[in-house]
Amino acid sequence: LWRGRRWARWPAVIGMGWFLLIATTPLATWLTWPLENRFSRPATPPAQVDGVVVLGGAVDQAITHARGLPSLNGAAERMTEAVALAWRYPTARVVFTGGSPSPLGDAMTEAAVAARVFSDLGLPPGRVLLESEARNTHENATLSRIIAAPRPGETWLLITSASHMPRAMGVFRGAGWNEIIAWPVNYSTGVSHLSGYDMPFPARLGQAEWALREYIGLLAYWLMGRSPALFPAP
Numbered sequence: 101l102w103r104g105r106r107w108a109r110w111p112a113v114i115g116m117g118w119f120l121l122i123a124t125t126p127l128a129t130w131l132t133w134p135l136e137n138r139f140s141r142p143a144t145p146p147a148q149v150d151g152v153v154v155l156g157g158a159v160d161q162a163i164t165h166a167r168g169l170p171s172l173n174g175a176a177e178r179m180t181e182a183v184a185l186a187w188r189y190p191t192a193r194v195v196f197t198g199g200s201p202s203p204l205g206d207a208m209t210e211a212a213v214a215a216r217v218f219s220d221l222g223l224p225p226g227r228v229l230l231e232s233e234a235r236n237t238h239e240n241a242t243l244s245r246i247i248a249a250p251r252p253g254e255t256w257l258l259i260t261s262a263s264h265m266p267r268a269m270g271v272f273r274g275a276g277w278n279e280i281i282a283w284p285v286n287y288s289t290g291v292s293h294l295s296g297y298d299m300p301f302p303a304r305l306g307q308a309e310w311a312l313r314e315y316i317g318l319l320a321y322w323l324m325g326r327s328p329a330l331f332p333a334p
Contacts, residue, residue, distance in 0.1 A: 149257055160173050238271050
């Protein structure tokens with residue numbers, strides 16, 4: 101642009117246009133709605149639940165390690181809902197799956213932080229099975245299935261953020277979790293168009309980025325054969 105190059109104009113217009121759309125329209129909400137509305141909880145909760153799988157992504161290993169106290173991020177409902185379900189279904193097994201997403205490794209795994217969180221919230225250690233090697237959703241599905249060893253006819257619930265649920269359900273089905281039930285949490289959108297203006301611009305920008313990441317992940321996992329459907333459905 102500084103040198104007056106014509107080829108620089110369209111990338112600049114597209115880039116600035118993206119920020120302008122996020123700032124002036126509910127675009128972030130429009131992008132997120134199809135993801136968060138794809139799966140909903142059963143209208144009637146199951147009478148019997150044999151197990152609950154909780155996906156990592158709600159804990160902050162770095163802050164926990166630095167401060168010595170379990171730290172949760174904006175997806176904390178994954179953890180609190182797991183505890184609520186554990187008390188509602190006293191015989192259900194709770195499986196937490198999450199290692200170190202960073203390729204360089206972290207001082208603590210997500211599972212190590214989760215163990216402290218569940219213990220502090222009153223769950224006895226015997227109620228929780230920890231999987232500490234998974235680095236992505238595909239490994240969450242395959243490694244947790246080895247630990248849980250679900251049997252035919254059992255009822256299992258899958259807890260993750262609502263916007264992540266379509267990709268998670270596709271991957272879990274591809275890994276052999278054929279009868280698992282979606283139990284979404286951590287919604288980031290309301291139900292009206294005006295709710296798209298409730299969040300400040302940086303939050304909406306992050307929401308839109310997360311939605312695009314999920315769409316790219318859905319396409320990538322489908323192309324790699326890790327999910328049987330491009331946009332998994334109930």
